[in-house]
Amino acid sequence: MVLQVIIKKRLKCFDIEISFSCPDEQLLVMIGPSGSGKTTILRMIAGLEKPEEGQIICHGKTWFDSSRRIDIPPQKRRIGYVFQDYTLFPHLSIYDNVAFAAPDRKEVDDLLDRFCIAHLRNRKPHLVSGGERQRCAICQALARRPQLLLLDEPFSSLDVLTRRKLRDELKVL
Amino acid sequence: MVLPPTVLGFYMVIIMGPKGIIGHVWRSVTGGSLLFTFPGIAFAAVVCSLPFALQPMKAAFQKIDRRLLESAYVLGLSRMETFFRVVIPNSINGIVAAAVLVFLHCMGAFGVLLMVGGSLSGETKVASIAIYEAVESMNYREAAIMSLCLIPISYVFLLLVNKLNEES
Numbered sequence: 001m002v003l004q005v006i007i008k009k010r011l012k013c014f015d016i017e018i019s020f021s022c023p024d025e026q027l028l029v030m031i032g033p034s035g036s037g038k039t040t041i042l043r044m045i046a047g048l049e050k051p052e053e054g055q056i057i058c059h060g061k062t063w064f065d066s067s068r069r070i071d072i073p074p075q076k077r078r079i080g081y082v083f084q085d086y087t088l089f090p091h092l093s094i095y096d097n098v099a100f101a102a103p104d105r106k107e108v109d110d111l112l113d114r115f116c117i118a119h120l121r122n123r124k125p126h127l128v129s130g131g132e133r134q135r136c137a138i139c140q141a142l143a144r145r146p147q148l149l150l151l152d153e154p155f156s157s158l159d160v161l162t163r164r165k166l167r168d169e170l171k172v173l
Numbered sequence: 174m175v176l177p178p179t180v181l182g183f184y185m186v187i188i189m190g191p192k193g194i195i196g197h198v199w200r201s202v203t204g205g206s207l208l209f210t211f212p213g214i215a216f217a218a219v220v221c222s223l224p225f226a227l228q229p230m231k232a233a234f235q236k237i238d239r240r241l242l243e244s245a246y247v248l249g250l251s252r253m254e255t256f257f258r259v260v261i262p263n264s265i266n267g268i269v270a271a272a273v274l275v276f277l278h279c280m281g282a283f284g285v286l287l288m289v290g291g292s293l294s295g296e297t298k299v300a301s302i303a304i305y306e307a308v309e310s311m312n313y314r315e316a317a318i319m320s321l322c323l324i325p326i327s328y329v330f331l332l333l334v335n336k337l338n339e340e341s
Contacts, residue, residue: 047247048243048246074243083240083243085240100258101250144248144249
């Protein structure tokens with residue numbers, strides 16, 4: 001198992017109590033109405049929020065364990081996280097955004113090619129379309145060579161065609 | 174600063190004097206006095222104007238989307254690296270605006286500088302003190318020329334601050 005999650009967290013209106021695991025090289029999809037805590041669960045896996053109780057184990061490494069007081073900071077979890085409204089760095093070009101945390105510059109060019117945004121490399125994020133920003137955000141997350149890729153509503157603001165295309169691209173990964 | 178300039182000036186004279194902590198450190202490093210010198214009034218002017226830098230910088234930092242910081246953390250950046258690679262570049266307008274405001278305020282500093290630096294020609298006689306002295310000695314022509322020189326400088330920098338605020 002790549003990822004094992006058993007967590008409890010108290011929110012304002014309700015409690016999150018969930019346990020699941022995801023095998024290696026598998027895609028796990030979480031579905032639920034808005035406000036049901038999907039983002040919070042992803043944020044807890046990323047280490048941006050703390051569950052009250054539980055365990056998060058990835059590739060055999062404990063990222064969080066309330067009983068043993070383990071809480072690895074997000075910096076050390078080596079994940080790719082694409083936020084709901086893909087927060088690219090506004091002061092950097094598309095290329096620099098993807099290269100932001102990339103250990104290998106050559107890989108950045110490959111990713112830009114693969115996601116068909118190589119021609120936008122010198123543009124700033126606010127000058128490209130929503131779909132292109134989305135692909136840039138995914139490239140940025142992948143360039144870090146994450147052991148786990150978390151996508152928060154990755155297709156929410158895309159039209160049907162772009163959505164389908166991006167979904168196919170992601171399946172190939 | 175909420176203190177009257179003379180009160181502030183008095184305390185600056187004390188801490189910058191030979192027995193004051195800053196004056197003492199300065200003397201042990203450079204061998205000279207800090208009072209009645211240009212470095213001394215530069216230091217006093219910056220200290221007195223620093224509060225004017227806080228507000229624009231605070232506003233610029235607060236404007237940064239928290240999710241940008243989280244994004245940087247997830248990408249592996251420490252808090253320090255995030256500050257230099259994300260926070261500073263995205264609040265540069267506020268930082269420059271703060272610097273300009275401090276500069277403008279230093280240009281107009283008067284009371285504190287007079288107490289800390291006196292009015293030594295060629296060393297600590299700054300424009301605002303020179304204008305005051307010109308008026309005191311009824312030399313209105315000189316005062317008018319110096320005042321006219323300062324107006325465009327202040328105006329240009331004020332425009333710059335407004336432009337920076339608009340952009341951010």
